[in-house]
Amino acid sequence: MIARKKYFLTAIIQLMFLLLINLLCLHAQPSKFVIMTDSRGDDIGVNTPVLSKIINHINANHGDIKFLIFPGDMVSGNKIYPDSTYIQMLHWKDVMRPLYDNPGLIPPKIFITEGNHEIQTRFDENNLRKVFPDMPQNGPDDEKGLTYSFDFGKVHFAVIASNRWYYGNPADTTDDRRDWRYIRHLDWLENDIKKAKENGSEMIFVLSHEPVFPAGGHLRDGLPNLRKDLKLPLDSIRLVYFNRRNEFWKLLKDNGVSAYICGHEHLYARQTVDGVMHITAGSSGAPLYNFNPKYGEGKDEKTETEKEMSYEDALPYYKTLNYDYGETGNCQASPDFFGLKVFHYILFEAGETGLKAVVYGAYPKKGTDDELGSEITILDEFLILPR
């Protein structure tokens, strides 16, 4: 009798243990989330028709997402009137209202950081904090709410305000914009990733506005910041910025980051460099860009022409960036480069071995760069694996 009781007790304890493990495993699995950037446009700073269509598509088809991350250029901003930028950001929140009203999302529901368009005057960062007051506050001291990290299941997200990394003249010791943020960022990021791993994170995502490997439209800037009229060899100022960008990418590579996700370039692109996925999720409404120039390709009249450059002018940039792939064999950074000139968002969900990414998007109307010309459909799918 006693032996039977002991047997039942052991069985019940084992069952409870299994239930607990099962429960923990379920909680360890990340649910769905969405990443997208760059929605600026002409309606109070926002491309309202395109962004609304995308948000409604997300809510109708993936209303069970847990959060959305939007690293920058929500709005056009204003160089002179910070109040105008403030109103634009409030309008952006209105357009995103269907997601804010979705009770299934976890606070703050939409994670943001700054792009270059929100921040054009010295008042803009504080206005950004006022409009988005509930971002995590665990970043570097002067960057609370702009640079931060958070965990979801076994995935760790570090969101970085990279917008001002490359401003200022590094050779001018009186220029207080030089080294404004960069070094603190790198220290903070490295510690943050190490801590996350010690705490059991299995995948690390780093998100920011600026591309490390510009794919189209920002070959002259982005994080390499090689600037206009590049002549080789690099001069000392260009070397400072370029080396910092290389140091940042090395940090991601050496610390097992699975993916770096950015915007700034208004196109969709993905490639794997040094084992790290570099994903540009760059338009949920902002005017679409062409990819890095190819010899003989005519300029697209409707694309922002000041950002266009000839293949010949692009060559020293390709050489400096070690771009050995792409359509001309020297215009992109990786043999697996894939890109589309589309409005889009990326849905992530847990797969068996990693995170499955599904890109939903639509092509522009013929002859335009800021109007939808097709229904939103699946345009690409890929897996992001732990490293």
Ligand SMILES: [Fe+2]
């Ligand atoms: Fe931008």
